[in-house]
Amino acid sequence: MANYFNSLPLREQLEQLGKCRFMHLNEFTDDVNALKGKKMVVIGCGAQGLNQGLNLRDSGLDVSYTLRAEAIAQKRQSWKNATENGFTVGTYEELIPTADVVLNLTPDKQHTAVVTAIMPLMKEGACLSYSHGFNIVEEGMQIREDLTVIMVAPKCPGSEVRAEYVRGFGVPTLIAVHENNDPKGEGLELAKAYAVGTGGHKAGVLMSSFIAEVKSDLMGEQTILCGMLQTGSLLCYDKMIEEGIEAGYASKLIQYGWETVTEALKYGGVTNMMDRLSNPAKIKAFDLAEQMKDIMRPLYQKHQDDIMTGHFSATMMADWANDDVELLGWRADTAETAYEKMPAGDVEITEQEYFDNGILMVAMVKAGVELAFETMTSAGIIADSAYYESLHETPLIANTIARKKLYEMNATISDTAEYGCYLYNHACVPLLADFMKDIKSDVIGRGLNLNDMGVDNARLIEVNHALRSHPVEDIGSELRGYMADMKRIV
């Protein structure tokens, strides 16, 4: 199989990368009708598979699960998940031929094997749905011409997909139609109905393309989302220890600090996050972020370039073929880091203290978000996609770190995210080594503790202007505006 993206002419590559549109609620008036009475068969009963299925069934759709014969015979967890929730479970041979829509919700790594196995069993003219476009775009999986291929990707972990639905809401969802495989022209209608069935239309749906999804998703997850937070955690922790800060405090400041500062990011973008700092701290964070952006820019560019050329996916697939030797080795290394081994101390840290004593962390988030956004948009990805895959998702990973720290964070994110995260981390730690030499506890751990909080007006105006005029803030306030319209109560 050849990389699909690379097989396209530049004109088409750019066109596909530039696809992303926020859809309005009134585009979903047909509800789930396009799927009503159709047989939906889910492959994979993990967190996404099970929870999407529960939502779809509660929306009045016909959902069943297909598992490999061994999983059924051995009554594995996936079998239990499906049967205890009252779903019909059957083998590929039993259920796939009856399916009008097959929902492939297995991990990326299994896609080629799964799709190869089920494709011959699928009904003429049925629909195959993905939650991630890696298999199509990077692995170049060729799908039978009579099949419709769509993507519906809730931008949240499976548990949230369910929890929000039960509340009567949903999670932001990206949909796409693989234009090579839309023989009846019904792909969009099916994808929309599917998004309604999971509740996604209430939280906001982005109409994108397989290519834009893959290229932006990979970039976001390996740089700012997972990579930057992992690298930042390790560097900030080690620096605090070096500066004589109590280890329990340092560990807690990191573990919960990302979540706290990115909560401000979620509500009001980089500007609001920076505005939470005192004026002298804000200027300090701004300067640190500018320095880090200069240092890290080539790294972000390399990641984006490797994603675009397919080098990244080729490297990762080679590791898949090699039993994940690299990935599992890195994962084990993470467990051995000083930060990971030090549990959060039993100390009170107020919400504001996370900002005041975490100036460097704020600067890292700012640098990472802006760099990822700038790099994506300069590579032809539309600002809307770049925003969602950088700024919008950062709080989700920060929340995972708050709950699980780094090792578990890596174990729960996708294969692609974890692999990319390690590549980034291995390059970024040495890259920032010199920069970190000049860092003291005033910007990480203790706060500035100034008696004189005065700043130069001209400098403050300059910094505020720079913050507010960054393009990620423009698109951010527009998209958050849409979201707020939909979710009137944030």
Next chain:
Amino acid sequence: MIASIELRKLTVDFDSQFQLCDIDWQIQPGQNWMITGTNGSGKSALAAVLAGAGDHVQGELSGVPARVGVVSYEAQKELIEAERRKDDADILDVISEGTPVREIIDAVCVNPLLADQLIEQFGLGQLLERSFRKLSTGETRKVLLIRALTSNPDLLVLDEPFDGLDIQSHKMLHEHLTSIVGKTPMVLVLNRFDECPEFITHIAYLDSGKLCHQVSRSDTHAYNELYQLLHLKTSDLEVPAADPVSVLPALDPSEPLVRIKNATIKYDETVIFHDLSWTIERNQHWQLTGPNGSGKTGLLSLITGDHPQCYINDIFVFGFQRGHGETIWQIKQYIGYVSTALQWEYRVGTSLRHVIISGFYDSIGLYSKYTDRQRDIANEWLDLLGMRKRADEPFNKLSYGDQRLLLIARAMVKHPPLLILDEPCLGLDDMNRQRVLALIEKICAGSETAVLYVNHHPEDTIEGIDQYLTLV
């Protein structure tokens, strides 16, 4: 300044008609108390004990000063009756003029200057020579107040002192009482919490002859709770109307609301219950009981659709045979629901008002544009709960009990055909439990809602429930 007044395990009998039981209470110097409670709770009786009324059955009362100025309906009545007894007209056939007001006041007054001042302020100047018996109720009340205030008391016991006073006199009395704060300790009996003057430092709440709560004014949380309780107890408890615009699709009157046939819930090999059949007709009120783990909540969630095994059981709800293309929202629109699990799940940051409005949409949090009418209905509910002033405060900052009350209002707001209350009183304190039970009874008494009530506590019985299902 007097020493503290102490009541220790005091039980007082009032003509065998009423008993104050086991009262433990201390009035420290510098404190001003308000006694409150519902009608018949014994608040006036407790005040009267300080004035020497009742027969002490057991316990001790100490520290009550010799001079107690008393104003109460009883004292007023006594004075009027004493006057009536003086009237010998029926025997002597002489028209008695009765005692003039001046004499009535002078009989106890030791501060004539103050008396003159109060007489003027109360506008009694014209009435001084008039017979006390001929005064109106409000006027006799004023005379009584003047007597109490000018007798140089060491303790003032004022039972509903503001009752029957016009606005001007009310204000004047309030000012005067405020001016003697610190000089004379006061115990006020007040029915209406909103009338609680600022100088009150402590509140005693009575119920059925027992002193149930003693709350310091500075304890804002406890004070608010008491405020709400009193507010609810003293209001008429009208359940706000439904939203006339959001009408549910009509149900077939010949069908039951719920029909479950031979249902089973099991996990792995563990069977929670099996072969359970149950039919809920319109307007039936049910109580569901059973020990922990007997599957009460599971059974309820088969009805609400929250249990995934509802799709593999024979369940008919609100006209839908489950698993035939209906959505969960088509089911939930007919149900109002409260449970501990719901409260756990209601973790979204939203305001008190929005929590109630979310009941119209069966959502946790509010994601729909609501109407002005729905907002007004929510406000009526907040009024009912005594929470209107806090309408915009965040729900998640409320006490557990207040959250529960709001969720109950949320469940009731749309007047659902089926109201499911899964241990609604769990974790509620006494006060809140009473409020909730009163509301449920009100709903049961109406005709539009079938109530399904789950509980463990036999004392939380609901008037109107006559159908029982017990799981084992």
